Amino acid sequence: MNNVLSSVFSYPFMVRALVVGTLVALCAALLGVSLVLKRFSMIGDGLSHVGFGALAIASALNAQPLLVAIPVVVAGAFLLLRMNRGNKMSGDSATALLSTGALAVGVMVISMSSGMNTNVYNYLFGSILGMSRQDVVLSVVISILVLIVFVLFYNRIFAVTFDENFAAATGTRIQLYNSVLAVLTALVIVVGMRIMGSLLISSLIVFPALTSMILCRRFISVILCSSVISVVCLLSGLLLSYTLAAPAGASIVLCNLAVYGIFRIIAAVHSMPSTL
Helix, strand or coil, rough: CHHHHHHHCCCCHHHHHHHHHHHCCCCCHHHHHHHHHCCCCCHHHHHHHHHHHHHHHHHHCCCCCCHHHHHHHHHHHHHHHHHHHHCCCHEEEEEEEHHHHHHHHHHHHHHHHCCCHHHHHHHHHHCCCCCCCHHHHHHHHHHHHHHHHHCCHHHHHHHHHCCCHHHHHHCHHHHHHHHHHHHHHHHHHHHHHHHHHHCCCHHHHHHHHHHHHHCCHHHHHHHHHHHHHHHHHHHHHHHHHHCCCCHHHHHHHHHHHHHHHHHHHHHHHHHHHCCC
16 A cells, blocks of 8 residues: 555656645535535536536637636536526526537537547546646645635525525625635536546535435534545545546546445444344
8 A cells, every 4th residue: 555655646647636636625525515405516517518618619729728717617607697596497407508508519619620539538537647737736726715715605605505595684695605606616617627527527516415414414514524525535536546547537436436325324224223
């Protein structure tokens, strides 16, 4: 085990992936709890497809991927909120409309420019080799910013997560903090796509939250448990990916699935009636 760890840390690309991945996993876990409780967890899937479209356009223009994807995905988050706010369609319908449209744009741009190459595969499924030094710096800055904003507005986010009507009655600006939550999610989606890929990044938001809710009941305990699960699964997945030469995103998702199964077993054992 020590030999594996020493070998991992001897490669700069693995160190970059571990640093960025840990921060992204922590951010995703914090936001995922609120998104799951608000029944808006599919926003991650929708915004990841928007991010794929933005990355495809950046690739066609030979532009810096994150600098193009960030404003596009944030705009997509605001568009989703606006579509839901007008009550013209449900949240699932709005997410499906935006995600499939953005995915189609991305595929069309790629097919008319560089074609289905390795970069496209990395955008879809993630790659720990795909992160440049500039990507790492930008990802770390964004992740730290997300963590700071979440901590500063924790009480407000807690309020709009559980009871928007009560929060509004106490003077909380619901739309503002829903927008904050959507923008933070968009930022995490963009920086996490480089490791997880657009098809798997939403799992980093949903799985730890669902897993922690199996055994935890208080909001703060769910957040703490979700954060630990997310970081541990990401680090385990990256090590598994390195050892088996497997895709990083898929390895991380499988680790999350394994932990989810373990928590389900523990919950089932605890719920069994005692025979003593």
